[in-house]
Amino acid sequence: MDIGGYLGKILRVDLSRRKTSIEELSEPFIKKWVGGVGFGARYLYEEVPAGVKWSDPENRLIWTTGPLAGSGVYGAGTFNVASKGPLTNLAGSSQANGYFGAYLKFSGFDGIIFQGKASDLVYLLVKEGKAEIRDGRHLAGKDVWETEDALRKELGVKEKDVSVYAIGPSGEHGVLYSAIVGDRGHLAAHNGLGTVMGSKNLKAVVAYRGKRNFQIKHPDLLKEKNEALFEHAKGFGPFYQWGTGGGFSALYGIGCLPVRNYTTNIFPEHERMNGQYMRTHFEIRPMPCYMCRIAHVKEVTVTEGPYKGFVGEEPEYEQLAAWGPQIGNTDLGAVVMLTREVDRLGLDCNEASWTIGWVMECYEKGILSQKDLDGLDMRWGNVEGVRTLLNKIARREGIGDLLAEGVMRASKKIGGQAEDCAIYTMKGCTPRSHDHRGGRWAELFDTCVTNTSTLEATWAGVHTQLVDLPVVSDPFSHEEVSTMNAKFNGIRQFDDCLGTCRIASTNPKLQLECVNAVTGWELSLEDAFQIGRRVVNQLRVFNFRHGMKKEDERPSKRYGSIPVDGPAQNKNIMEKWDWMLENYYTLMGWDPKTGKPLPETLRKLGLEDLIKDL
Amino acid sequence: MNRVTIELWLWLGKELKGFESVTEMRSVKEESVEEGTTIRQLLDRLARSHPPIAEKVFDLTEKRVYPYVVINYNDRVISPYEVYDKVLKDGDKITILPMYVGG
Structure with a gap:
């Protein structure tokens, strides 16, 4: 492969036949589609014809990375997942950070295409240019943290020796908004990509750390541009100092914080729920992605309130909004608890929060009763009720079976006034956790x-x-x-x-200069x-x-x-x-x-x- | 003379003389303005007397706020086509917010 940044290899995994094969990528194809969502979009079109439903074994689940992953560009450990997703029954594409994008390349591949369906639960291991489909039945029912722990133990490796992405109970139970979760809290979450993974009986994918095994065409130039890119990101918005939660109050100020399912935009407690408050009151430890100096993601220990002592990944803006104002909760510690719960169950935080906020509004209005909700008192701010409901959803137990369909389908099934309260697009997906009716x-x-x-x-x-x-x-x-x-x-x-x-x-021009330095192109x-x-x-x-x-x-x-x-x-x-x-x-x-x-x-x-x- | 309140969110507060930090993220100042003063004139005056405002909020050359700045008028987002020429009344409040990306 004469283009820098690529291995030129795609791993194809036929889960039905339990066979793997390696395909070469041509240079014209790479130049035309570059990687990530580009590769995903094209393969999806070529291999998933009209008539194939999201749940058909013939649907594809396409994991791809790009030329910057593992190149030394700070924070370049990202990969993209594309498939036909269950919420829209149309294309879905979502990215996850962490380490996997870099480790996949170090393991010898620019991407993996999953097709078919395994007869029992399996996981895939990729290492040094080879791949192995392994029995995963012992992982059934485990949450994503337990799955990561179990696989590291089984493989006899340390934390950073491998990157693991998996589905939780929700993906195994066909919850339509299941995510693919890995590297301790990163997610490819949109449009039920974890649901597709579950439909194929694929529990997890493991990629090994290795050394860079592809060319960098202009290493000195890359070093210079990478540094400039870091300096730009450092000074851009609140991320470096406060994480994405640093924008929480600013969003409130322009009417973009979702409060109680869009029934109001008043949430004076925002100053005790933003990134600034969290990083000055809770205990914080860095948890950076692959070679990242911005390190906008941390681990936190709650230091006050009912969840004092709870340890979890730091909620990002969307989780703060989803498990704070959207459900009428004003306790930041409870947001940390619910963030961990949603991630470990393998759910998409956004769809889960729109669904539960909708339940709470319906409960307040008497559209749904405690009896309808398996005895749960789903008043605004009942965070333990939310935790219970999330677990019911993840296993499709009781009312969780209806709510596992997502807010559009659940609200249409109840109908009437309930449908009027639901937040979604007519395609069937939901927004990120904002009130976009404000300044967005x-x-x-x-x-x-x-x-x-x-x-x-x-x-x-x-x-x-x-x-x-x-x-x-x-x-x-x-x-x-x-x-x-x-x-x-x-x-x-x-x-x-x-x-x-x-x-x-954060700077597209500097990022492009990094792409050119890695690949040797002059885009x-x-x-x-x-x-x-x-x-x-x-x-x-x-x-x-x-x-x-x-x-x-x-x-x-x-x-x-x-x-x-x-x-x-x-x-x-x-x-x-x-x-x-x-x-x-x-x-x-x-x-x-x-x-x-x-x-x-x-x-x-x-x-x-x-x-x-x- | 009219009394107006200027509130800065999330930034600059502790760097500005005359502003009181009412919380960790909000700084407030009351200002007297002459009858007929517009928001643009007020921002211009603040930028001249507080260099960090000229650097980060109001462009003294272009006479408008920088791209990442939002101005709220009496707790409402207001169109930039209306905001600058709005004549201040007694008791008005101007809030200056960063338009953060991400999240």
Whole structure:
């Protein structure tokens, strides 16, 4: 392989036949799709035809990394998982940080494609260019922490000798929002990718640490650009000092903190639940990802309140929001407890929290009774009730069986007023843990038009000046938001091709210079946008082929409702929703009436072969 | 003269003379402004008297806040198209927030 940053090898694992094989990646394929979500999008399209359901053995589960993983770029241990996911029954793509992306390459592979279904629970081990499917029946029922412990013990290795990603009880029981969890608290969480893994009877994947086994084309240049990238990330936002929780109160200030399932935007306790409070009051220990100097993730010991002494991974912003204001909880220690519980069970925190917040609102309104909820008193803030309910969901016990379907399906089954309270997109996925009706319309719009089941175009709002685009002046402007989401679209999907962490790589231009230093390419910013847009369009064609409709690109009634109080009171995104869609479609080169990519758009992106599908 | 309150969240508070840190993350100052003073004029005045505000909040050359800054008016997010020319009334409150990425 003459391109730096790659092994040029994909491992194919046929779980039905319990066979593994190795396939070579061609240089044109690598240049066209780069890695991560790019590889995932293309393989998914080529190997999962229309008619294949997410639960069919013929669905693929595609784990891929990219040129920066393991290259020495700080924090580059990321990998991407793509599949047809259960929440939308469309494409799903999600990234996890930690070590796996680097270790997979050190083990000899740029990616793994899982197909088929094992007859019993198995796990996969990859090491020194070889792979072995092993009996995993003894791991049945274990949570992800127990699974990591059991595998390290079985293999006789120390903590950092291997990277382990696994599913918990929820993935084994077919909860539709199960995540793939590993490296002590990192997750590929969106659109039930862990559910697909469970449907294949695959419990875990283990990759060994090793030495760098691929070329770096310009090592001195990489060193220089990597340092500059770190300095930028260090000074960008609150991450370095306060973690993602450092933005918690700022989000409250613009009406973006989800409070009690969007029934209010008032949460004065935010100052005792943000990253600043946590890092100045709780005991904190660093828990960095592979070669990361930003180390925005820590381990904490709770030092006050009912959960004093509890040790867990530091909740990130989304977990603070999900297990704090969204469920009416004001105790930060309880957030740490619930964060650990959700992760160990292998659930997606966002979908779980929207589901439980919905239950609590229904309970408050008398739509669901204690009897309906197996005797649980699900009043706002009852964190022990939430813990019990999470465990019921993870094993589909009692009311947990309905709630395991996610908030859209559960609310439709109850119907009536219950359906009006549920927060989701009409495709079936849910937003990250924000109230996007506040100053993040860009993210609300992105969440609804996404082809990946999570954010596609933006990064937590719009930060367009980093790539020489104008700043969005008014976050509540229908025109500015839909226009800038289209113009910005591409660079984030390019980022998700690379195998590095977004928090550690905050400057797209410096990140691109690192890519060029590793690979030996001379990609321009426009090239990077083009590659990202190719990925977006590839996923979109896959989705249309699998039944997506324009009507699905909308929020649910509650998700698109008007805030009744707080900083964004009376702001109404829905009054011009259809106009926003048509504007966005047009600027993306899609048919403004159907949202389908136009033939000339696909041609410009080198995707002529997809025209026949539309 | 009108009395207005300026509140800074999450940053700068301890670096600014005349601001009182009411909590670990909020700093507050009351200011007297003449009748007819706009928010832009107030921010301009604050930036001139407090160099960190000129460095991180209000661009004295462009006469507008930097891209990562949000201004709330009486606890409401307000469109930047309206905010600058808003004439301050007695008892008004201006909150200056960072627009953080991530999370």
